[in-house]
Amino acid sequence: MPGGYIYLPTGEFIPHLRVQHSRDWQFHGCIYQSEFLNLDQGSFRKGDTRCFFAPHTEIGAAF
Secondary structure (H helix, E strand, C coil), rough: CCCEEECCCCCEEEEHEEEEECCCCCCCCEEECCCCEECEEEECCCEEEEEECCCCCCCCCCC
């Protein structure tokens, strides 16, 4: 979708700036398994997306 991806398991929009290049050309997502507090970045709930990997594309790629 324009500007990023919709991560279907959570319904979360992942902007291109947060997408990392997938070296195996597959999609991967990392999800927090428990509550997490990071004093620099704030708190995260169980199930929040931590990282997202996608195959490189020319359109909107931020890799």
